[in-house]
Amino acid sequence: MSLQEQHKTAPVAVICGNGRIPLQVLDGLETQERAAYVVAIKGEAEADLQARADIELGWGEIGRLYKSMAKAGCKQVLLIGGVTKRPDFTSIVGDLGTLKRLPKIIKALVGGDDSLLTKVISLFEVEGYQVVGIKDITPELLAAGDAMGVHKPRAEDLRDLELARLATTRLGDLDIGQAAVALGGRVIAVEGAEGTDAMLERCVTLRENGRVRAKGKAGVLVKAVKPGQDLRVDLPTIGPKTVELASKAGLAGIAVEAGGALVSDRVETISEADAAGLFLFGFQADPPDDGS
Structure with missing residues (x-):
């Protein structure tokens, strides 16, 4: 053997x-x-x-x-x-x-x-x-690519997605966090030691006190692995609680790295996102830089 x-x-x-x-x-x-x-x-x-x-x-x-x-x-x-x-x-x-x-x-x-x-x-x-x-x-617990539910990101959502994704790369370079939120072409929150849920609760407060203004659902939460991260441990994770808080914050959707993030309670998470009108989207990781 x-x-x-x-x-x-x-x-x-x-x-x-x-x-x-x-x-x-x-x-x-x-x-x-x-x-x-x-x-x-x-x-x-x-x-x-x-x-x-x-x-x-x-x-x-x-x-x-x-x-x-x-x-x-x-x-x-x-x-x-x-x-x-x-x-x-x-x-x-x-x-x-x-x-x-x-x-x-x-x-x-x-x-x-x-x-x-x-x-x-x-x-x-x-x-x-x-x-x-x-x-x-x-591996079935890992995020799939593209839209995982019935809702899909709009053009403006994709722009916010890319901006928040860039922010997570910068955070990862400094070993700070794995998540960021962008809305209307600007980053409004980044994850620190407090974790994703607490960051999203700050986004709720920003909406409530008028520091962030938007009509309807807008903005994207992105969670991504850190540059060079060992994929055997500490993968970014989303679940029903993430959907609940993203919805309270008025976000349009959640995006995670396909094959590089965990989806807890997958059926419930996707169902709740569908019901809340949020998209769940798996983006592809950038190819490694070969130095050429």
Whole structure:
């Protein structure tokens, strides 16, 4: 049996943070009849996920994590779901396996989100695990191209889409965020550490206090991967809550990178966007710069 075949027959370790995407990943693996070893991050994973978890571990139990994955026969690891806060230095001092790896763990806690995630991946790879992404495990959760619902962007929406997309590129260059909103040819909001939902709530306030004026639905939310981002982790995500807040903000639609963003609760998300009169659109990523 080849190494790749061994990976596919062995349980995949699914390390789960918050949000509903981890549950949908597990549902997808069940449909494939693929075994999963479910690790819930203590203080992050939701109650429904905790009920399906094989083990729940805190930040200071890295040694126990590796030992449990080895016992389960895992060869691959998928990191999925949100993490609301980083561990502090006291929370990672736990079992002997954690202490043994402490210098590497401390190094992983230094830097922005991109560098943190890259270093976390390396912590698994150095132990011999293959870190995989959604596209390798449940690609059906990724955004499709073009219009995903009944509504399509107008010419003015496409102009705002491109402007917001440019803004996300600039944000990504600085490792700040993955989302921006453009309306009427100007960027009115960018995502920072507060996240997309809080950014959209600011857009609601801007409409309510008259700082942004527009007739009818106007403006586009764009979420895109950062330049050079490792597509195995931290993909931009939209879901029903995104649609709800975009509608409250009076936006015309939401655009995400096709194949590079997650759509949580896909049927519900598209249905709610259709009912609210918003378009959901998947744009194609720019081809990589070959330097020529």
